[in-house]
Amino acid sequence: MKSCLIVDDSKMVRRVAGRILKDLQFSTGEAENGSEAMALCKSAMPDAILLDWNMPVMDGLTFLKGLREMPGGQNPVVVFCTAERSVERISEALDAGADEYVMKPFDSDIIESKFIEAGLI
Amino acid sequence: MGQVRSLEPAYYEALRRLTLELAGVKLGINTDFYVETRLSSLAKERGYADLQALISDLFSDGDTRLAVHVVSALLERDLRFFDDKAGFTALSKRILPLISSDFAGETIRILCYGCASGQEAYSLAITLTDIEDSFPELAPQNGFHITAVDYPGRALSQAEAGRYTHFDVQRGLPVRSLVKYFARDGEDWVVSGQLRSHMDFKEAHLLTAPDAFGKFHLVMMRNALSRYAPAAQMRILRSLAPVLETGGYLMLGTQENLSDLNFGLDPVRACPGFYRRRATRYFEDDESGNPDVAPKHQAAG
Structure with missing residues (x-):
């Protein structure tokens, strides 16, 4: 079973995404911000990270740049999941090392489609 | 709990008959709710007070244009980009290089038959443009052109506008393709x-021969054949095969096949869903239209 860390400051989003990912046969972990996610990745690198952009303490883009510089940080497939929808923001995320990008609001079909696209399913 | 139906039961049956006669598609018997939602939306779009008003117009005036729009609304498919992805992979890795080589020097002409809201046609255009950008040696030397056809209606209008919601573009379309080939316009x-x-x-x-559009090197009609009644399937395949250039390809869905009815097309080995038109004048000469008879002549050369 593959693992996915869900990083989002919204408990509701973490819960909904968690349910979808469990249905897709992923084991899931949760973090409320980039800083918490960084600590979790240092102890165990997940296979995938579903990552919000705007969060307190450390935002998603800062986390992603830090992750990609960590030992083993190139390995997780990172799928941004954010309300940011401009082409500029999406390009910024891809340039920083994101593999796929989900624009909120999302549903299970979109998450599944993006995880297939990213080679996770 | 029973379904809410706003029409007399006989009208649902009449609509099923109309769809079969006009488009060759057999709607299931438990499709009243589906008919209701699709046509209520069409009635609103066309300024009718309600669904009953649209249906009254349809069956009293015998307005053929309205009939086509009604059938088109009933046939709308929920498409996604790069659906049945194995077919696109086979197309880009196996078939397109063959077409580029066999028809070197020509602009490659592609017919997308039954394009609905356009996702497949645009997926095809993205595939070809990506090949042109990344592997120019495998791409058609003189570019390509896609003719996408379907019944008039909301789906075809959307395809022509090329406008999709943020839900549409997240189903099957890689984000890099979204950024490269689409621009945001408001929420769309x-x-x-x-x-x-x-x-x-x-x-x-779609039940009339598409020969008015000319000849094509590739005809794409994916995952739609099974919706048609057997006689309509025969009619479509019989009319599609002759618009293929000799040596051109028919692309069905990877789970679809022509079984015993080959219509002058041979399956491409290890490429499920792909058929190549053989060099024969069978269609032009076989006035009986019987696909089971042997070819009468071989084409010169």
Whole structure:
């Protein structure tokens, strides 16, 4: 079973995404911000990270740049999941090392489609 | 709990009959709710007070244009980009290099038959443009052009506009393709002029021969054949095969096949869903239209 860390400051989003990912046969972990996610990745690198952009303490883009510089940080497939929808923001995320990008609001079909696209399913 | 139906039961049966007669598609018997939602939306779009008013107009006036729009609304498919992806992979890795080589020097002409809201036609244009950008040696030397056809209606209008919701563009479309080939317009995403310049969209009755559009090197009709009644399937395949250039390809869904009815097309080995038109004048000469008879003549050369 593959693992996915869900990083989002919204408990509701973490819960909904968690349910979808469990249905897709992923084991899931949760973090409320980039800083918490960084600590979790240092102890165990997940296979995938579903990552919000705007969060307190450390935002998603800062986390992603830090992750990609960590030992083993190139390995997780990172799928941004954010309300940011401009082409500029999406390009910024891809340039920083994101593999796929989900624009909120999302549903299970979109998450599944993006995880297939990213080679996770 | 019973379904809410706003029409007399006989009208649902009449609509099923109309769809079969006009488009060759057999709607299931438990499709009243589906008919209700699709046509209520069409009635609203066309300014009718309610569904009953649209149906009264349809069956009392015998308005054929309205009948086509009604059937088109009933046939709308929920499409996604790069659906049945194995077919696109086979197309880009196996078939397109063969077409580019066999028809070197020609602009590759592609017919997308039954394009609905356009996701497949644009997926095809993205595939070809990506090959042109990344592997120019495998791409058609003189570019490509896609003619996408379907019944007139909301789906074809959307295809022509190339406008999709943020839900549409997240189903099957890689984000890098979204950024490269689409621009945001309000809450929607619109296909770029670069892709559109390779395409045109036309109205067509899918049960009539598409020979008015010319000859094609590739005809694409994926995952739609099974919706048609057997006689309509025969009619479509019989009319599609002759618009293929000799040596051209028919692309069905990877789970679809022509079984015993080959219509002058041979399956491509290890490429499920792909058929190649053999060098024969069978269609032009076989006036009986019987697909089971042997070819009468071989084409010169």
